[in-house]
Amino acid sequence: MEFAAFAARADEIEATAADLETVALVRDLFSVAEDDLDTVARFVQGRVFPAHESTTLDVGPTLCYEAIARAAGHNVSAADVESRVATVGDVGDVAADYDFGGQQGLGTFGAGGGAEGLTVGAVESELRDLAAAAGAGSQDRKLDLLFGLFNRCEPPEARYLARIVLSEMRIGVGEGTVRDAITEAFEVPVEAVERALQVTNDYGLVATVARADGESGLDDLHLEVGRPVQAMLAQAGTVTDAVEDWPSVAVETKYDGARVQVHYDGDAVSLFSRNMEDVTDPLPEVVGFVEDALGVPAILDGEVVAVDDTGEPLPFQEVLRRFRRKHDVAKAQEKVEVQLWAFDCLHADGEDLLDAPLTARHDRLSELLDSRVSTLTVTDDPDEIADVEAEALDAGHEGIMLKLPNSTYSPGRRGKEWRKRKPDVETLDLVVTGAEWGEGRRAEFLGTFELSVRAGPDAFETIGNVATGITDEELAELTDLLAPKIRAEDGKDVTIEPSVVFEVGYEEIQTSPTYSSGYALRFPRYLGVRDDKDPESADTRARVERLADGE
Ligand code: AMP
Numbered sequence: 125m126e127f128a129a130f131a132a133r134a135d136e137i138e139a140t141a142a143d144l145e146t147v148a149l150v151r152d153l154f155s156v157a158e159d160d161l162d163t164v165a166r167f168v169q170g171r172v173f174p175a176h177e178s179t180t181l182d183v184g185p186t187l188c189y190e191a192i193a194r195a196a197g198h199n200v201s202a203a204d205v206e207s208r209v210a211t212v213g214d215v216g217d218v219a220a221d222y223d224f225g226g227q228q229g230l231g232t233f234g235a236g237g238g239a240e241g242l243t244v245g246a247v248e249s250e251l252r253d254l255a256a257a258a259g260a261g262s263q264d265r266k267l268d269l270l271f272g273l274f275n276r277c278e279p280p281e282a283r284y285l286a287r288i289v290l291s292e293m294r295i296g297v298g299e300g301t302v303r304d305a306i307t308e309a310f311e312v313p314v315e316a317v318e319r320a321l322q323v324t325n326d327y328g329l330v331a332t333v334a335r336a337d338g339e340s341g342l343d344d345l346h347l348e349v350g351r352p353v354q355a356m357l358a359q360a361g362t363v364t365d366a367v368e369d370w371p372s373v374a375v376e377t378k379y380d381g382a383r384v385q386v387h388y389d390g391d392a393v394s395l396f397s398r399n400m401e402d403v404t405d406p407l408p409e410v411v412g413f414v415e416d417a418l419g420v421p422a423i424l425d426g427e428v429v430a431v432d433d434t435g436e437p438l439p440f441q442e443v444l445r446r447f448r449r450k451h452d453v454a455k456a457q458e459k460v461e462v463q464l465w466a467f468d469c470l471h472a473d474g475e476d477l478l479d480a481p482l483t484a485r486h487d488r489l490s491e492l493l494d495s496r497v498s499t500l501t502v503t504d505d506p507d508e509i510a511d512v513e514a515e516a517l518d519a520g521h522e523g524i525m526l527k528l529p530n531s532t533y534s535p536g537r538r539g540k541e542w543r544k545r546k547p548d549v550e551t552l553d554l555v556v557t558g559a560e561w562g563e564g565r566r567a568e569f570l571g572t573f574e575l576s577v578r579a580g581p582d583a584f585e586t587i588g589n590v591a592t593g594i595t596d597e598e599l600a601e602l603t604d605l606l607a608p609k610i611r612a613e614d615g616k617d618v619t620i621e622p623s624v625v626f627e628v629g630y631e632e633i634q635t636s637p638t639y640s641s642g643y644a645l646r647f648p649r650y651l652g653v654r655d656d657k658d659p660e661s662a663d664t665r666a667r668v669e670r671l672a673d674g675e
Pocket residue numbers: 355357358376377378379380381382383427467498525544
């Protein structure tokens with residue numbers, strides 16, 4: 125396809141505001157894209173390479189302005205171009221405003237130029253050459269190639285070349301538009317296109333397969349080891365909602381690191397970041413671990429965390445530093461060690477698992493790896509969830525993830541099937557006014573603690589009980605602290621003189637007839653003793669009322 129024809133259609137698409145019309149125009153563009161369909165499907169989104177490829181152009185505005193200036197003639201400088209972009213606000217419009225035509229014929233770079241004009245394929249192939257330029261003199265080579273391309277552009281072509289090069293297409297074509305246009309152009313079901321895009325992460329490939337082989341061709345597309353797919357994402361959520369929405373909840377540690385997709389082809393390991401950048405080289409210890417641990421080809425999803433000498437997790441910024449590291453990896457590794465924690469398995473030994481339930485994928489993961497696999501607890505008991513959270517926090521991790529146990533893996537989707545538990549925004553400082561002796565192993569210790577708010581001088585009203593988030597060691601300490609203050613006992617229940625203040629986390633406050641304050645906490649968790657506070661400075665019923673009203 126002629127690049128000029130592509131540019132003319134892109135102009136039309138840009139001029140259209142209505143979504144349906146945009147889809148129809150992109151559909152028509154695909155119908156006439158001929159051999160360049162795969163490239164056209166990307167260019168129309170302002171992408172040069174498929175998202176799963178780690179290739180990048182590495183052309184910044186400065187180099188692009190320089191190339192435009194050179195093509196525009198002797199009396200135009202890169203600074204002129206830059207200032208016009210600042211005024212006009214769009215590099216494409218600025219490029220289209222210069223007259224590159226005078227220099228036509230002078231460009232001797234690459235194929236596809238000259239009287240016949242540029243083709244989409246030629247632009248793509250020269251941009252690939254440009255991306256491949258590396259090492260000494262690479263900036264000059266990039267500049268030469270880009271100048272050569274601009275030099276052969278008519279104004280509309282220059283507009284889109286500049287925009288594509290700087291990833292600023294801005295013609296209102298998103299991923300959904302391309303998906304719908306492929307569906308319409310080649311009369312295939314949208315679900316088949318959607319699924320094919322998820323497993324290949326390649327709009328060009330999906331478009332060409334849809335055109336050549338229709339629905340059955342799309343169905344034959346599978347995950348490929350070495351070709352990263354988008355990561356499934358999470359929404360923020362609460363334990364209270366998860367327990368209400370789902371019959372049971374799969375809960376696991378939320379690691380505080382950086383997402384990584386592990387691809388092992390039976391021989392070599394590749395690692396990809398959440399943006400699908402290749403991060404294999406900066407993470408040799410993860411590569412080594414995977415090579416040793418995996419026996420069959422697989423694609424795993426996980427988190428890489430930084431750890432100190434004792435194996436304690438470090439803040440995630442430390443991991444990012446390692447991800448970005450291009451040189452002296454060994455030196456960086458000495459300073460900060462990283463570890464993989466795997467929590468999902470997308471493919472194992474020739475079998476795609478995206479459509480398998482989470483629990484089955486996790487079982488497969490545990491068969492493949494015998495360490496560094498997240499522990500998945502499936503439960504409907506909020507107390508058990510709180511215990512998992514307390515353990516995760518105790519081990520220095522960020523918190524917990526809540527997942528729907530039978531959910532499939534949807535690449536790129538930020539749905540309700542995965543929820544990261546929201547951190548507590550406000551905590552409450554509450555007075556301990558009672559407790560219960562524990563049972564069995566914990567019979568020696570006070571267990572469930574009754575919590576109260578301040579309702580006036582020396583007056584306290586109950587708001588709930590807290591039993592979760594407390595380690596055995598803390599239980600022993602709390603028993604030592606509170607047992608001397610027991611005022612009365614009734615079976616296992618004890619009344620405690622108001623003197624100790626707990627800091628308590630919770631997800632929600634609701635009105636409740638159960639407690640004398642008229643309020644109850646949902647998912648209350650013990651966070652610690654406020655040694656610095658006495659009951660007179662604990663939180664009041666009035667504050668709880670305000671928090672409950674969302675003020
Ligand atoms: P956030 O970055 O706050 O949106 O939280 C979602 C991120 O948490 C994911 O993209 C992962 O990188 C990370 N994460 C850590 N542990 C897990 C886990 N067990 N399951 C899923 N994602 C996790």
